[in-house]
């Protein structure tokens with residue numbers, strides 16, 4: 052869907068800005084300069100205002116992400132379910148290091164609690180959530196979703 | 198004593214009929230047909246209900262503040278208020294680690310929250326209400342959307358509620374992943390399409406909130422208590438639980454405890470009972486030994502075994518109960534993992550508006566990583582000298598270099614002091630709480646490798 056089409060689905064009221072940006076993120080993968088300019092024009096807001104919102108939230112990116120991002124929950128309850136062992140396993144399988152940018156293709160990051168602690172450990176790949184991930188099952192997930 | 202979880206097993210969240218059969222929306226009808234807004238507020242004040250979002254402010258008093266606000270003031274005009282309306286917001290942003298009570302209510306009985314929200318909006322005279330839901334809770338947002346649609350068909354919301362002249366619109370607003378947006382003024386900013394940074398208070402939201410207008414923000418669990426209070430009477434409610442904060446609470450148990458999950462219990466209960474009573478936690482998992490508990494998520498204090506008998510209330514407690522989640526940590530847990538988990542969380546979630554929190558959480562996180570990896574601090578941050586590298590090498594080879602670790606230890610003290618006293622909003626203080634306790638309780642274990 053083009054940006055224009057997304058914009059026209061919403062009334063240009065300030066309380067719709069976040070929803071618009073989220074939708075652009077979903078369709079476009081990131082919210083770049085062009086997209087910010089489009090939204091700024093539509094909402095009659097300064098470009099800087101739109102950019103400041105777009106750059107604030109976890110679920111939106113202002114740059115194109117070339118790496119696959121794998122996130123693992125580091126909240127207390129997930130730790131208790133051994134999420135760090137799952138992280139070690141991912142590091143081994145993909146030959147990457149947690150929170151280290153060096154590898155070109157993948158990046159393994161820690162994430163904040165997703166509120167799914169009763170179904171932990173939680174792993175997230177590109178906003179898709181995997182529950183009750185075990186060191187023994189994580190290679191299946193990586194094989195299917197990377 | 199069940200108030201919140203009462204009849205959950207009989208309710209189909211996707212069918213408003215099943216809620217109505219359990220006396221659902223009776224309280225809303227009573228409020229609109231038999232009570233003026235001031236009566237509703239009086240009733241809530243008598244009940245003694247206190248906010249379940251963490252701070253425990255009296256709900257009735259808060260509503261009264263907003264109800265008393267009327268015409269547009271100069272301040273509001275200056276802040277860009279364009280309407281004369283008021284707003285009521287249900288805070289379902291819930292992102293405190295280990296907390297999923299509001300999510301559970303939304304999943305099991307969404308109408309309980311919506312009914313409370315409508316009664317609140319009626320009481321303060323708001324025509325527009327929002328449910329601000331955590332961006333990760335997609336399924337729950339859908340459930341709420343369906344529930345709002347069904348309530349509209351039954352004329353419980355929308356224009357001319359139950360044949361009266363009262364209009365209340367309800368909108369589901371989905372967040373985009375930011376813990377700080379649970380803070381009410383940050384939440385308000387993010388609805389306005391701005392960065393989710395907290396605002397200076399005062400003015401408080403009941404005076405000047407969303408679009409500069411009087412706004413009430415209440416936690417979802419707070420609102421879920423409202424229908425019961427109006428139906429059964431405030432007197433009855435005020436006798437449940439503890440006298441400083443009546444009612445029950447949804448506690449979330451996780452970690453090394455046997456029965457993990459959501460448990461409803463009267464306020465005033467002790468952590469001891471919650472963790473060990475078979476009605477609730479049922480003790481520790483087999484083979485595990487209690488070390489300490491953390492009450493209230495990552496921002497909560499650590500409670501050692503000897504202190505488990507302090508009642509959990511919203512009064513003045515040594516161990517504030519916050520969001521009401523209880524993480525049970527057993528003796529095999531890796532404390533350095535936990536330290537890194539707390540520091541990492543607040544480093545990621547700091548909004549960056551004020552320096553002490555932005556920098557403090559960052560430095561604490563760096564130190565936590567060093568502790569975890571058994572690295573030593575570099576004497577010169579920009580330019581690691583050969584000596585530093587050698588020290589690290591020697592250390593890794595098993596020779597402990599005395600004194601070097603001390604630098605981190607001193608820095609931690611400085612950082613924690615600053616975080617707990619100088620930050621713009623409470624998030625900075627939250628970031629220091631568990632670390633402070635951990636250093637006091639287990640300092641030796643942390644630093645003497």
Ligand SMILES: Cc1cc2nc3c(=O)[nH]c(=O)nc-3n(C[C@H](O)[C@H](O)[C@H](O)COP(=O)(O)O)c2cc1C
Pocket residue numbers: 247248249250251252253254256288289290291292293376377378379380381382414415416417419420622623624
């Ligand atoms: C950093 C921070 C995070 C917060 N997160 C939440 C939250 O996720 N949910 C919530 O209801 N209140 C949260 N609060 C408290 C709110 O600011 C506000 O006090 C609360 O929603 C008021 O509702 P209550 O009176 O019903 O408790 C947070 C506060 C701070 C400082």
Ligand code: SF4
Pocket residue numbers: 377395546547548549550551552554555620621622623624625626
């Ligand atoms: S204390 Fe942290 S979260 Fe609060 S305003 Fe300052 S930087 Fe933002």
Ligand code: FES
Pocket residue numbers: 124125126127128129130163164165166167168169171172173294295296
């Ligand atoms: S701690 Fe991992 S989802 Fe809550």
